[in-house]
Amino acid sequence: MPLKPPLLADRFLKFFCAPHLLEEVQGDLHEEFEYQVKHVGVRRARWRYWLDVLGFFQPRYIKRKPSQYPQTYLFSLNMLRNYFKIALRSLQRNKVYTSINLLGLSLGMTCGLLIFLLVKYHLSFDNFHAHSDRIYRIVTEQHRDNISYVSAVPSPLGKVFRNDYTFAEKVGRICTFEDMLISIKAEKGLNKFKEPQGVAFTEPEYFAIFNFPLSVGSFQNALNEPNTGIITERIARKYFGNTNPINQIFRLDNKLDIRVTGVLKDLPTNSDQKAEIFVSYPTLKSYNDWLGSDDAWGGIQSSMKCFVRLRPGVSPSEVEKVFPAYVKRYRPTSKNVHHYKLQPLNDVHFNAQYGGAMNKQTLWILSLIGLFLIITACVNFINLATAQALNRSKEVGVRKVLGSLRGQLFWQFIAQTGLIAAIAGGIALGLAALALPYVNQWFATEISLNLLTDWRLVAFIPALILIVTFFAGSYPGLILAGFQPILALKGKLSQQNIGGFNTRRALIVVQFSISQVLIIGMIVIARQIYYAQKADLGFNKDAIMLLPIASTPQQAKTVKAQLQSLAGVEQVSLCYSAPASNGHWQTAPHYDNHSEEESFRVSVRAADNDYLATFDLQLAAGRNIYPSDTVKEFLVNETFAKKLNVASPSDLLGKNLRVNGNMTGPIVGVVKDFHDHSFHEDINAVCIPSASDFYNNYAVKISTANVPATMAAVEKTWSKMHPDQLYEYTFLDEHIASFYETEALMLKLIQLFSLIAVFIGCLGLYGLISFMAAQKTKEIGIRKVLGSSLAQILWIFGKEFARLIVVAFLVAAPIAWWFMNQWLQDFKFHITIQPWIFFVTIAITLLVATLTVIYEATKAALVNPVKSLKSE
């Protein structure tokens, strides 16, 4: 039996060798193989066979013999030019069709582009530091009856960790105080500034971890001495103008004079490290004695962060194992509450538990919505294009007769789609640039649209255009290319040949499902926000101004008296905070003669005796506290009684209460429950002692008559009493509305998105109706001849759309219900999703759909049957 040459080599030869050469080449190779087998053996013959085959892999043998008939190539420059010319002409002729497509696509692409920018911006946070994969923040889990998460640690932890272990290359502590008052001596008087991003007491090692370069000075000596600091270029310009900032002095909180020893380059916008004024860490001791000391293990101040950069190869779990020893050594008396963990730097921006600015899930949802909008826009395009396909049947027929291939016709259509997509992409870019300032405002971001420096964006836009082109263009392209030339030329093509009416129906259903989910979501969110703002919170929040107390308790009392004497001011209370606030001053209470502290925590809302009257808080039992500067008596709320399992609130009266370690006194009254936080949280146990050292705010209740004059008088009084402070105020209702900023933003977004989705959906509907109208021309003609009325014919259309929308609704309602129910679970106090929301949704959709189709449908119904039946 003759030996066979290697099969794979033979196949390869067959694949590449030109057919007219294959026979002799392969024959010679085989003969040579047999000869070689005899002479050198099988193994080497096979080896040589491979070499010989590869030797033939050259243009001479690959090139095919030219056929005697001319060939049509898929791509030729002349034809491409022709495609674009014809595409432009047909776009110009069908102006309505073109503009609907452009509008839909560019809206979808604008959203896609903006969402891309937003997601990219958030993913880029703090990714520019050297070895950022080894940078961690030490955070604290506090295990009590539930676990709470704090992004801070006791202040000495960083120091002892640095001294005791070699896990970390660098350990940097930074303690940031927000809203700090900065004053600078000017030629006349003081220039006062309030920095919302605050002032940070920082160790120099912080800057060894984070990549924030100095433009003037060096870290070696910039942050070592007490009362020195560095500022960014922006702050330097703001405070000192054009004068050299080095060695200039600014005053911190009217307490400390800080000398500038260095200037930082402006911080990048994509960083969570926001403070722009850094003061040397040793200064902290004179600003806050407790926090600056080495034994402040008693509690955690949220301003105190500690960052570490681990050595290569050190795993975070290894490091976390050494922390419990610290808790044992330095916090022997408190139960094992603190658990220190390492949080990776790339988690800081996204982890909501530790105050991350952006949830990754939100980014996913946004991306998904962006994708949906682009899909709906493409779906539209497909709908309209297939509906239009019949109009081009003659062209397709002629092209086919003249020798076009299917592939060419397909590419021709793709070229046309590409043209539309490219124009839409251009429009989208312009729209995105226009909308970007609003996006930045909504999301509190600083995104810029820079085509020159941002290669990802530069790559994204063509990629988007390409994807849209193929997604939207392939299906209609295939249909067009598949026309039978004879039928097409005779004009005998009917809609059946185009097919896919059901596909288009399905697409419409998908579009309207998306729209209706969004609409339901919009209504639910709006209702919930409305509920949160209008529901009875248990206290009065209207016409109450909150002013900061910026002086000693004695002066504060004077200011209060002066404010009270103003016309238009009804009540003034000195208090730690308003009844509802974001602040968390919570502590474990010692009740009565119980030996242990209670397992629940109580919010301390220190306030004077005017608190109840100012905020209209109602007493359930007992009496108000008497005026006092120190802790003498307590008010508590009903929840406090419930948590103690006391049968009646009045049982609490007269019992002793000790909170915060040293605040002690009898309970004299119980107030009715009020919402002490946002609706996201349950009502906490609350106690209200008088303690003038802790008052932060003047709560000023003003009469609603002549508000501007009263406000001006309040400002004048306050400024006169605090000449070295910056006047600022908030209204309580605005403050409470700010609890729901995220929800308000979400509402705005979902309003926008559902508007766009409905709009794009309507464009699709319009496409379908024009398609149906063309399809049913004859049917309508016959019906009219047989005596149908206008209304009956309109109902042919109405029936179709009502059915589609109802089906879409049946899909959308459960999905939306599930999603919104999940969303509402975030709130401890929320509305229920009521049936009317669904009715309103479907009514809105039906109404909008009717408005969309009514014109085309009426036009189709009014056509003279003579005309529509004449041509056959």
Add this chain to the structure above:
Amino acid sequence: MKRTFLGEFEEIVLLTVAILGEEAYGVTVTQELEQKTGRSVGFSTVHTTLQRLEEKGFLASQMGGATAERGGRRKRFFTVTAAGRKALVEVKQVREELWGALPPQTLQLMGG
């Protein structure tokens, strides 16, 4: 006078085809070459050279009949054309002229 250019390998291949006469095709030419010159030549190189010579008009080719061996595939036989013969003669003449012009003492030095 314009001379036809023949590469060294082309010349040898052309000569081999002339030697083989009626029996010249890819395999025989390759084997003959290997035996006569003792050098190993690539199969595809010979093929390519044959084709190039045909394009230049020095060789003509025709397909032979079906064969029993090599899976029944036909062979392409090559014959030297008049132009091919002329080119060979010219090359030979040039060589001889050059040899003749060699000074006798040099010839002796080379051991001739």
